[in-house]
Amino acid sequence: MKLYAPLLLLMMTTLVLADDVRDNPQYVTYLGDSGVIVMKFQIQIAGHSPQQLFESYVDDLMKSLDANGDSVVTVEEARGKILTPRDVVQAQLVPTTEVVSPNLIPDVSPADGKISRSELLTYFKRIGLHPFVMQFQTRAQTGANRRGRQAQTSSEPPLFARLDLDGDRKLSTEELMGALKTLRKFDLDGDETISIAELNPINIPGQNQVQMTVTAQQGLPPFLGLGSGESLSKQLRRLIEKYDVNARPKAVASAQFKSAPESAPSRNQKLNPEELGLTKEAFDRFDGDGDGQLDFDELRQFLTTPEPALTITIQGDSLEPLIAESGRLELNDRIVITSDGAVNVNLGSTQLSINRQRFDDATTIEPFLKPLWRMLDQDNNGYLERTEANEALFLGATFQSLDTDQNGKLFLDEAVPYFKMRFDAARSRTILTVTEQGRTLFEILDSDRDRRLSFRELQAAAAKLPLWDRDHDGQLSENEIPLQYQLTVSRGTLNVLGGGITMPAGMNIAGQLTEKPLGPIWFRKMDKNRDGEVSQGEFLGELTSFDELDQNADGFIDLSEAEHFANKVVGEISER
Secondary structure, eight states: OTTTHHHHHHHHHHHHHHHHHHTSOEEEEEEETTEEEEEEEEEEBTTBOHHHHHHHHHHHHHHHHOTTSSSOEEHHHHTTTSOOHHHHHHTTSSOTTSOOOTTOOSOOTTOSSEEOHHHHHHHHHHTTOOSEEEEEEOGGGOOBOTTSOBOSOOBOOOHHHHHOTTOSSEEEHHHHHTHHHHHGGGOTTOSSEEEHHHHOSSOOTTTTBOOTTHHHHHOSOSEEOTTSSSOHHHHHHHHHHHHOTTOOOHHHHHHHHHHSOTTOOSOOOOBOHHHHTOOHHHHHTTOTTOSSSBOHHHHHHHHHSOOOSEEEEEETTOOSOOEEEOSOHHHHTTEEEOTTSOEEEEOSSEEEEEEEOOOOOOOOSHHHHHHHHHHHOTTOSSSBOTTTSOGGGGTTOOHHHHOTTOSSOBOHHHHHHHHHHHHHHHHTSEEEEEEEEESSHHHHHOTTOSSEEEHHHHHTTGGGHHHHOTTOSSEEEGGGOOEEEEEEEEEOOOOBOSTTOBOOTTBOTTSOBOOOSSSOHHHHHHOTTOSSEEETTTOOSOHHHHHHHOTTOSSEEEHHHHHHHHHHHHHHHHHO
């Protein structure tokens, strides 16, 4: 029994932890045309929920602030080492539209010169630093490609026409399955991606212009949830305005008010089961007074603790596909897990595509700062002079404040503490980015929004046909292509280092692709375009060796296949 006790303890701990993660879900409500669809996200990052991950950051911060080791953090010990409301706005850790008082401090309950863990957690919440963040990205913000270049044109890529080989204005399964073969000839630079310029080398100004600001013109995307930077009262108003059938246009209501009694309402400010698209069982849970309608307070309860229609389980540090399930049969039939591991929910004219950006294991800011320092250090003397260090790069800090020894030379080590405070806070959070992909085939297949189609993205095209084929004729016409919203779960990062220098997914500060931290060295060397996979064109060995490594025969060697082969070789060597 003694031999099994540690194993039993480990299993029990794992089960308890898993329960804790499931008990800390995140809810996102989609405002669909036929009613609301509540999505429940069960996210695990190294076995932790977003809330647990954030609290771990706070615990580590408390420990680092306790300079004398007396288990008490004083205001003096924390001075300059805790993010202020101004800091979180400058580092873009909270939406700039969120108004936060600059005078907030953590030592308030009680104001005794000491900062407790609960005070720090409350303080971070008050300044907008939440464990889970939902942010919206317009199509106008997605122009950078994998190499940090901006898209050279905003014209609509003629992808549909290129794939329509028989010219019948429909794409068959065969045409979609052959997309990679059809488009390979357009890869003029041999980088295994098809860019807009390669698809449409002769761009006629004004022809087929894509509307790049759809989201901005129509307001916020139809998603509600905590951590979005939008107050709960505003979300409730959007919910009522969307579904209250008694609501009338303002002009009509105004005209009616002239002759109507003063007490006559223009809307009843309540929603019934039919308006919300809920089953009676789900609706009754929130209908406290049993009048068959949800008033403002009952809707508030609905948004904060809703009844999920769709549950999505995401292992952030795994390569396995996402898991989705629904208790609603009609919705369950509309869920498809595509070859890229994404959950796709077909809602007729709209489609939700949910995926994750694999969470890397970066734990320090130095690997991100070093390329920036090399780029700014024009004379290569190992430090920055005032003329080299554009102060806009430092998130509000001046050159003088970062130059701790005041010698006029800014070394990387001097700047690290300043950035580390922001980087650690960013890494403690989980981000859900909602992006409107548009209605063109190119935009929907371009899942990473880099304005190029990778061979992998093209390979997944045929699998998505059943999602869009609304008339079930086995073919795809252009009017069947839905408006797609992409929801991507990722771990937070310090996206902005002032001056507009950003780090899109998969890039470092210098705008270069970040090499995957995992995998055998041969795998990383062969992966020339650094997309985390090795294609036949990138593979330097014999084709028979490629086929042996490509266990699922999809034409790519992914990270798990490379690691499987490496472990196999190590095992064979150890047996000899």
